[in-house]
Amino acid sequence: VVYVASSTAPVNIATLKYWGKRDKILNLPTNSSISVTLCQDDLRTLTTASTSDLFENDQLWLNGEIHSLTSERTIMCLNDLRMLRKRLEDNDPLLPKISTWKLHIVSENNFPTAAGLASSAAGFAALISSISKLYQLPQSASELSKIARKGSGSACRSLFGGYVAWEMGELDNGEDSKAVEVAPKSHWPEMKACILVVSDHKKDVPSTSGMQLTVNTSDLFQYRIKQVVPNRFIEMKNSIIEKNFEKFAELTIKDSNSFHSVCLDSYPPIFYLNDTSKMIIKLINYLNEKNGKLIAAYTFDAGPNAVIYYLEEHESEVLGLLYKIFNKVKIGWENYKNLNKLSNFDNIAELETFDEIYKGVSRIILTQIGDGPMETEEC
Ligand code: DP6
Numbered sequence: 001v002v003y004v005a006s007s008t009a010p011v012n013i014a015t016l017k018y019w020g021k022r023d024k025i026l027n028l029p030t031n032s033s034i035s036v037t038l039c040q041d042d043l044r045t046l047t048t049a050s051t052s053d054l055f056e057n058d059q060l061w062l063n064g065e066i067h068s069l070t071s072e073r074t075i076m077c078l079n080d081l082r083m084l085r086k087r088l089e090d091n092d093p094l095l096p097k098i099s100t101w102k103l104h105i106v107s108e109n110n111f112p113t114a115a116g117l118a119s120s121a122a123g124f125a126a127l128i129s130s131i132s133k134l135y136q137l138p139q140s141a142s143e144l145s146k147i148a149r150k151g152s153g154s155a156c157r158s159l160f161g162g163y164v165a166w167e168m169g170e171l172d173n174g175e176d177s178k179a180v181e182v183a184p185k186s187h188w189p190e191m192k193a194c195i196l197v198v199s200d201h202k203k204d205v206p207s208t209s210g211m212q213l214t215v216n217t218s219d220l221f222q223y224r225i226k227q228v229v230p231n232r233f234i235e236m237k238n239s240i241i242e243k244n245f246e247k248f249a250e251l252t253i254k255d256s257n258s259f260h261s262v263c264l265d266s267y268p269p270i271f272y273l274n275d276t277s278k279m280i281i282k283l284i285n286y287l288n289e290k291n292g293k294l295i296a297a298y299t300f301d302a303g304p305n306a307v308i309y310y311l312e313e314h315e316s317e318v319l320g321l322l323y324k325i326f327n328k329v330k331i332g333w334e335n336y337k338n339l340n341k342l343s344n345f346d347n348i349a350e351l352e353t354f355d356e357i358y359k360g361v362s363r364i365i366l367t368q369i370g371d372g373p374m375e376t377e378e379c
Contacts, residue, residue, distance in 0.1 A: 001052060001053060001096075002050055002051070002052040002054075003050065003051050003052070003096075003098060003134055004048060004049070004050040004134070005048070005049055005050075005130050005131075005133040005134035005375070006046065006047065006048040006049075006130055006133075006375070006376045006377065007046075007047055007126055007129035007130040007133055007373050007374065007375050007376060008040055008044045008045065008046045008047075008126060008373060008374050008376055009040075009044060009045055009047070009122045009123075009125035009126035009129055009158050009159070009372070009373040010037045010038055010039070010040045010043065010044050010122055010125070010158055010161070010370045010371065010372065010373070011037075011038050011043040011044065011111075011117060011119070011121060011122045011158065012035040012036065012037045012038065012121055012122075012154065012157045012158045012164065013035060013036055013038060013193070013299060013301065013307045014033050014034065014035040014154065014157070014299070014301065015034050015035060015036060015236065015248070015251070015252040015255065015297075015299055015309070016032075016033050016034040016035075016229065016232055016233060016236050016251070016252075016255045017033060017255055017256070017258075017259040017301075018031070018033040018153050018154055018166065019031075019207075019211050019214060019221075019259050019262065019263075020211050020214060020215045020221065020225060021153070021211060021212070021215065023172070023174065024208075024212070026149075026150060026173075026174040026177075027149050027150055027151075027152070027153040027174075028168070028169065028174050028177050029153055029166070029168045029177065030168070030215065030225045031168055031224075031225045031229040031230075031233075032165060032166060032167050032168040032229070032230075032233045033154075033157070033165070033166045033168075033233075034163070034164065034165050034166075034182065034233065034236050034237065034240075035154070035157040035163075035164050035166075036162075036163055036164075036191070036193065036309065036369055037157070037158065037160060037161045037162060037163075037164060037185070037369060037370050037371070037372065038193055038367050038368075038369065038370050039367045039368045039369065039370035040370050040371065040374065041367075041370075042110075042111070042365055042366075042367040043110070043111050043117065043122070043365070043367065043370075044109070044110055044111075044122055044126075045107055045108065045109050045110075045119065045122040045123050045125070045126040046107070046108050046109075046110070046126065046376065047105060047106065047107040047108075047123075047126035047127055047129070047130040048105070048106045048107075048130060049103055049104070049105050049127070049130040049131045049133075049134045050103070050104045050105075050134070051098050051101045051102065051103050051104070051134060052101060052102070052104075053101050055101065055102035055103070055104055056102060057069070057102055058078065058102050058103050058104075058105075059102075059103075059104045059105070060074070060104075060105045060106075060107070061104075061105070061106045061107065062107050062108075062123075063107070063108055063109060064108070073124075073150060073151045073152065074127070074151065076150045076151070077124065077127060077128060077147050077148070077150055077151045078103065078131070080147045080150070081128070081131045081132060081135060081137070081147060082099045082100075082135075083099075084132075084135065084137050084139065085098065085099040085135035085137065086099040086100075088135070088136070088137070088138075098135070099135070103131070105127065105130070105131075107123060107126060107127065109122070109123075111365075117195070117197075117305065120151075120152040120154070120155060121152060121154040121155040121157065121158045122155075122158055123151075123152075123155070124148045124151030124152045124155035124158075125148050125155050125156075125158030125159050125373055126373065127148075127151065128144050128147050128148045128151070128155075128159070129144070129159070129373035129375075132144055133375055141159045141160055141179070141181075141372060141373075142159075142178045142179060142180055143178070144159055145157070145159045145160075145166075145178045145179035146174060146175065146177065146178050148179075149166075149174070149177060149178070149179075150174075153166075154166075156178065156179040157179045158372070158373070159179055159372055159373060160179055160180075160181045160372045161184060161185050161369070161370055161371035161372040162181060162182070162183055162184040162185040162186075162187065162188075162369060162371075162372075163181070163182040163183045163184075163185075163187070163188070163240045163369075164179055164180070164181060164182060165179065165180050165181075165182050165233070165237060166178070166179045166180075167179075167180060182237050182240050182241070183240050183241060185369040185370060185371065187240075187241075187243070188240065188243050188369070189368075189369070190311045190312040190313065191245075191309060191310075191311060191312075191368070191369050192309070192310055192311065192312055192315065192366075192367070192368050192369075193307055193308065193309050193310075193367050193368060193369070194307070194308045194310070194318070194319070194322065194364065194365065194366050194367070195305060195306070195307050195308075195364070195365040195367065196280060196305065196306040196307075196308070196322075196326070196361050196364060197305050197361065197362050197363040197364070197365065198274065198276045198277055198280075198303075198304040198305050198306065198360055198361055198362070204270075204271070204272070205270050205272075205302070206302075207301075207302045210263065210266075210270050210302060213266045213267075213268075213270065214262050214263060214265075214266045214270070217266050217267040218262045218265040218266045218267070219265065220261060220262050220265040221262045221265065221266075224258055224259075224261075224262055228258060229255075232251055232254075232255060235247070235251055236248065236251045236252075236255075239251060245294070245295075245311050246293055246294045248297065248309075249288075249294040249295075249296065249297035249309065250294060250297075252297040252298075252299050252309065253284075253294075253297050253298060253299070255299070256298060256299040256300050260272060260273055260300065272300060272301070272302050272303055272304060273300055273304055274304040274360070275360065276304060276357055276359075276360025276361060277300055277304040277305075277306060279354060279356075279357040279360075280298060280306045280357065281298055281306075282353075282354070283321065283325065283354055283357070284296050284297070284298045284308065286350065286354075287317065287318065287321050291314075291317060295310060295311070295314040295317060295318060296308050296309070296310045296314070296318045297309045297310070304360075308322075315338075315342075316341055316342050316343045317343045319336075319338075319342050319366075320342035320343030320344065320345055321343070321345050322364070323339065323342050324345035324346070324351065325351070325354050325357060325358055326357075326358045326361055326364060327358075328358045329358055329361050329362070329363060329364055331362065331363035331364065332363050332364030332365055332366060333364060335366070336366055
C-alpha cells in the first residue's frame, strides 16, 4: 500500500526581522517577528510525501537530487509529525497504522534556490503541510507552525498567507512560540512586492551561524531586542490592521536598517548588503523624497537581494523608476503588461548617479501578497 499527499508552500519575507535564538535546538527566537507571504505562482515549494510499508528508508529528493535524511532539523520535524499521527492511531483502531512506515519526500522549488531567496522557509512549510495532510492531522496552522519552526525559524511564518506574526513566546519548551495571522491577504490586496535579485550566489554567512555570532558579540543587539523590537512589533501589527502604508513602510525600512546594523556590529562583522544593495536603498529614498511621502519600502534579508513593497496606486511611480533604472535587466519585465502606463522618469539629472546599478541586478520578480500552503493534486 502507498499513501500520497502533496502540498505547496509560499516564501515569506520578514518586515520585522527574526535575528537571534534563545534556544538553538528548538529555534526559539530572541524577538517576535512579522512577515508578508508572497504569491505562490511566483515563489513556492511543491512537496509530495508518500509512505508505504514497502519503503526501506526515509528518503528526500530536493530539486531532482537525492539527499540523505540526516539533517537533525528535518528528523525532528518528522518525529513530531509521526508522534501526532501515532496519537490519532492509538485513539482510533480503525485508522491504518502508518506512523511507523518510512517516508519518501519529493520537493521542488519553482525558483532557483541559488537566487538567494528564502527557500528553507517555503521548504519546511511544504514538508510539514504535505505530511500533515498525508497523516490527516487535525492540528491548526498555528500548531503546525511550531513544528515548522524547529526546521527553520522563519518557516513557521510560511504556514499562513497574508500578514503573519511569529510570537516569540516565553516557555522553555517552545509551546508558545508560534505563528499567527495578523491579517489575510484579502485585508490589504493593494499591497505589491518586487524583488530585485542582486546575487545568485549562496549567502556568505548562513543565517544560523550569523545570528549566533550577533547574539554572542553585538552590544547593539541587546538594545535592539529589548528597546526597539517590542514596540515595533505592536506598531507594525497596527499599521497592517489600519492599512497605514506610510507607517508600515517606515517601520519596515527601519527594521531592515536595524538588522543590518547589528550584523555590522557583530565581531567580526557580517556584511549582507553589497554596493548594489546600498544604491537600491538610495534609490528608494530618492523616490520617497521626490513624492513627499513614503510610497515604497525596502527590506533586505541575510543577503544582498532587495524586496520592495508598495501599493498598487503607486505602481506607476515605483515601477516607473525601477524600469527606468533596470530596463536593461531582461529577466522579469517580459511578463509585465503595463509598461506603457509607467511614469516617465526621463530627463531627471539626479538619476545619473544610479546609472550603473542595473549591472548588479540579474532578475526582477514582480509579485503580490499570497496565500498560505495549499493542498494540490500535482505529484
Ligand atoms: C534574515 O529562518 O533562515 O531572513 O532558524 O536558523 O533556519 P534558522 O534561520 P532562518 O533565518 C531567517 C533570517 C532572516 C529574517 C527573517 O526571515 O525573519
